Amino acid sequence: MQGKRRNCMYSVGDFIVHPGQGVCRVEAIDTSDTPTYHLMPTHGRNPMLIKYPVASEDNLRPVVSAEEANGLINNICEMELDPFTDRSAVLEEKHFKKAIRHGSCKDVVRIAKTFRSRIQDAQSSHKKAPVIYERIYKEAQERSLSELSCALDESPDQITARFQAALS
Numbered sequence: 001m002q003g004k005r006r007n008c009m010y011s012v013g014d015f016i017v018h019p020g021q022g023v024c025r026v027e028a029i030d031t032s033d034t035p036t037y038h039l040m041p042t043h044g045r046n047p048m049l050i051k052y053p054v055a056s057e058d059n060l061r062p063v064v065s066a067e068e069a070n071g072l073i074n075n076i077c078e079m080e081l082d083p084f085t086d087r088s089a090v091l092e093e094k095h096f097k098k099a100i101r102h103g104s105c106k107d108v109v110r111i112a113k114t115f116r117s118r119i120q121d122a123q124s125s126h127k128k129a130p131v132i133y134e135r136i137y138k139e140a141q142e143r144s145l146s147e148l149s150c151a152l153d154e155s156p157d158q159i160t161a162r163f164q165a166a167l168s
Helices: 054-059 066-074 089-102 105-124 131-152 156-167
Strands: 015-018 022-030 036-041 050-053
Touching: 015 036, 022 131, 036 054, 050 054, 066 105, 066 131, 066 156, 089 105, 089 131, 105 131, 131 156
Parallel strands: none
Antiparallel strands: 015 022, 022 036, 036 050
């Protein structure tokens, strides 16, 4: 008995967000017995082709639209900070890293804004921000900049400048 052949949600050329690798371009779709997407990360030092099972495509999501991306940048000042805290720094880091991997672009931008604020609060009190704050901020910033730059066809530096303009 043969299993049902599954229709692919994405097509060659689509940009999607992979939970571990961030923004990737669908390079090919292998439709053999176990269909797989061939994904190429768009950012990173040495991107390598990823074979990702079509059966797990629910873990992938499309890159935000240009309209949504512009909305996130233009409304950054109104965006609430994420109130989550935990008495354990390890559990707090685990919570936010999971949200970065599996959340929406808006979630990731909110996390970057939250940790930018937490780092600034520590610095304004003449304290050094915890290392996990720096790690979470860097990961959220890189993930959000890569997705927004893909959506708007601009460089990460241009997106950063747009955020800075919106915040001033």
